[in-house]
Amino acid sequence: MSLPSSSSESVPPADLTASPVVHASRPATRGGALDLLRLLAALLIVVYHFGAESPMRIERFHPVFARGYLATDFFLMLSGYVLGRAYGPSAISGRITHFQFWLRRAARVWPGHLMVLAAMAGLVFALNLIGTDAHKPSRFAWDQLPLQAMLMHAWGFNSDGWNLPSWSLSALIVCYALFPWFWRAANWTRRPWLPIAAAAVVVAAFDVASRRTNGFGFSEVSIGLSDLPLRIGVLRALPLFLLGLCLARAVELNWPSEKTATVLLTAGCVGLVILQLIGRFDLPSLVCLAAIILGAGRLPVKHPKAWIEEGAKLSFALFITHILVGVIYWSAVHKLIDTVPIGIGWQWLMWIAGFPLAIGAAFLFHTYVDQPVQDRIMPWVRGRGR
Incomplete structure (x- = not known):
């Protein structure tokens, strides 16, 4: 499950976890296109990570399977968009303070992260105790555990093992802290396209700077x-989060028109598919992703689907638990394959079986662990913020 550089990553949860605050003057935002895209991207991320465990690496079928990092970029932008729509006006009006906002977001992602990390540490400890190792034991260095627990491992520290997707949580914790200032900056003009253009320039500048400095000095090649290495994931998250936030500001200003939004959504989806079929084009792909978010976000949800909304809510649990499920399942599968002759067909069936297991585990975690914990701590967090 550990892949090099951009490969060994996952979808950030935010805001797989954010439930937009829908004001009376706004159309419904849940159960529509953005929630469906969120769910599909989360499922693709699981395919991407589990692809490393297939009988034959799935990117051999097509290079598109090696570009799961685009789903990560999508969620980083979507995080800024969702939080801008949910909290932007409140941040400007003062109904929610800087500290209240950060505390609520940290309280939403930290408990789930800690619970899964503790379960993973307990599993690895138990396996070591009986004299065996988890699948790919080099990923479980005990000296990296404190940084993981404190969500500091995407701030330049060399700690990208354990629950690999949590690097995005670490990066987003910083984005949450900067959100009020980012949102105020996006409000400096009433021209909706101008903040988007400025944020796009920032994204391009970060990309150019990364290429000219060999990943800001963290890589041997351009x-x-x-x-960017996961240990400096915050440098990747910040410009993309800012872009998503500026997209939210445009929608707040009722831009673009619904007709144009439909064109943007369609063109973004078609363009993204074409780009992936013909080769790797990261910046044009980011443009397509931004068009998809802007188009889908601007269009009202006329026929919300409850299953889409529930699936989107499940995405955070799937994001945070699928590596733990993989450690358990693939440890058993590879041990079995090493000891018993198993045909390639059965190996593919065992690989496919990993997906319903991951989804089922995510459902159980969301329903019986994460949501009950949130129900208990959020009232305290809101009171503490006041």
């Missing part, structure tokens, strides 16, 4: 923004 790499783009999406290839």
Whole structure:
């Protein structure tokens, strides 16, 4: 499950976890296109990570399977968009303070992260106790555990093992802290396209700077923004989060028109598919992703689907638990394959079986662990913020 550079990553949860605050003057935002895209991207991330465990690496079928980092970029932008729509006006009006906002977001992602990390540490400890190792034991260095627990491992520290996707949580914790200032900056003009253009320039500048400095000095070769090592993931998250936030500001100003939004959504989806079929084009792909978010976000949800909304809510649990499920399942599968002759067909069936297991585990975690914990701590967090 550990892949090099941009490969060994995952979808950030935010805001797989954010439930937009829908004001009376706004159309419904849940159960529509953005929630469906969120769910599909989360599922693709699981395919991407589990692809390393297939009988034959799935990117051999097509290079598109090696570009799961685009789903990460999508969620980083979507995080800024969702939080801008949910909290932007409140941040400007003062209904929610800087500290209240950060505390609520940290309280939403930290408990789930800690619970899964503790379960993973307990599993690895138990396996070591009986004289065996978890699948790919080099990923579980005990001296990296404190940084993981404190969500500091995407701030330049060399700690990208354990629950690999949590690097995005670490990066987003910083984005949450900067959100009020970012949102105020996006409000400096009433021209909706101008903040988007400025944020796009920032994204391009970060990409150019990364290529000219060999990943800001963290790589031996020239790499783009999406290839930055996970230990400096915060440098990747910040410009993309800012872009998503500026997209939210445009929608707040009722831009573009619904007709144009439909064109943007369609063109973004078609363009993204074509780009992936013909080769790797990261910056044009980011443009397509931004068009998809802007188009889908601007269009009202006329026929919300409950299953889409529930699936989107499940995405955070799937994001945070699928590596733990993989450690358990693939440890058992590879041990079995090493000891018993198993045909390639059965190996593919066992690989496919990993997906319903991951989804089922995510459902159980969301329903019986994460949501009950949130129900208990959020009232305290809101009171503490006041």
